[in-house]
Amino acid sequence: MLAKRAMTDSAARRLPEHSPYAQAARRDHEEYGQKIIQAQQLHEQLPAASQRPWSWGLRSGHRVLARDVERTVGFLDDTDDAIIAAADLLQRSGRWREAWERELDPLRDSVAALDSVLEDRAEMTAQEERAATDLVRLGDGISTELDELTTQLQQDRIDVDSALERLDALTGELSAAVSRLQQLHIARLAEDGDEEEVLREAAGDVVDEEYLSLRARRHRMEHLGAGSTFWHLSPVLWYSSWHHTSSSALETHRSPSASGSTAGYSGGGFSGAGSSSRF
Incomplete structure (x- = not known):
């Protein structure tokens, strides 16, 4: 995670100061820094896989926490790539x-x-x-x-x-x-x-x-x-x-009468999150 963050921070420093398009990437970088802290805090709340009881993931709180980690890590992955790509494009490099x-x-x-x-x-x-x-x-x-x-x-x-x-x-x-x-x-x-x-x-x-x-x-x-x-x-x-x-x-x-339908429900297992290579 530290190596990728260093690359992202370096890319943010390469963004042209006066480009209106760079402003969006800089704002993303600010949010990126906040999400890094949030991801670390969330990950600290997750027990290690070897320490999770058999019932872990069955409670709604566990699932919410795991999904929060997954969403935050997904945001970081996307934003990493976006900031680096923005710097490459605006500098015509890489x-x-x-x-x-x-x-x-x-x-x-x-x-x-x-x-x-x-x-x-x-x-x-x-x-x-x-x-x-x-x-x-x-x-x-x-x-x-x-x-x-x-x-x-x-x-x-x-x-x-x-x-x-x-x-x-x-x-x-x-x-x-x-x-x-x-x-x-x-x-x-x-x-x-x-x-x-x-x-x-x-x-x-x-x-x-x-x-x-x-x-x-x-x-x-x-x-x-x-x-x-x-x-x-x-x-x-x-x-x-x-x-x-x-x-x-x-x-x-x-023809509203022709559009009626019934919906069913299907459930699935919970695999959990929190094993990202970022942490």
């Missing part, structure tokens, strides 16, 4: 290309989801079809620009902050186009105000894609609680998920 590809992933996922935008083309109004076609055309252009940005970085013709800002700008263009398409899609499907609300509220049921990029961390820092990070990073992929989720929600709203 494994910066891997970190850069991580920044591209949300937009590449959106580009890959463009075909889904035209899935129900036959049912679209002329205005909706035009908006969908414009979105696909925009996405195709963005795909080309991502490759160009990568080349510019490799050839030192653009600094990293400017490249990241361009990714944010491209994402904003996609978000605006997706928002226009979504409005037209809702206008076509909804028969009244209640159905419009059902379709809009389905956004809350979209399963979040947890991106670990530096841009994602900056967004979470600056817009805490202000909507889905998924939407702000990969809007077309988000739209594809919302499209299916909202259709199901509307069907359920129109």
Whole structure:
């Protein structure tokens, strides 16, 4: 644990002072230090495996403690990697290309989801079809620009902050186009105000894609609680998920009696945590 922490602390010291993207990594490093202390305190409460009675793990308090240790250690592992990757990227050192590809992933996922935008083309109004076609055309252009940005970085013709800002700008263009398409899609499907609300509220049921990029961390820092990070990073992929989720929600709203179901319960054994190599 000490060796990995030394690497993480060293990476934090390499973060550029004036980069707005580095600020998110520095904040993560502050929280990282607090979590280190918390993890040590939690681990001290765990009895050694050889000293645990046969009943250890059966009580809810034991399970809560073990899960707390597991979650904290998981956070530390993720944050270790994120801070080191941020320093590598912003300084263009070490494994910066891997970190850069991580920044591209949300937009590449959106580009890959463009075909889904035209899935129900036959049912679209002329205005909706035009908006969908414009979105696909925009996405195709963005795909080309991502490759160009990568080349510019490799050839030192653009600094990293400017490249990241361009990714944010491209994402904003996609978000605006997706928002226009979504409005037209809702206008076509909804028969009244209640159905419009059902379709809009389905956004809350979209399963979040947890991106670990530096841009994602900056967004979470600056817009805490202000909507889905998924939407702000990969809007077309988000739209594809919302499209299916909202259709199901509307069907359920129109035929509520057909949506009833019963849920069962399944239990499993408890393996416990606390054997992390960090401690």
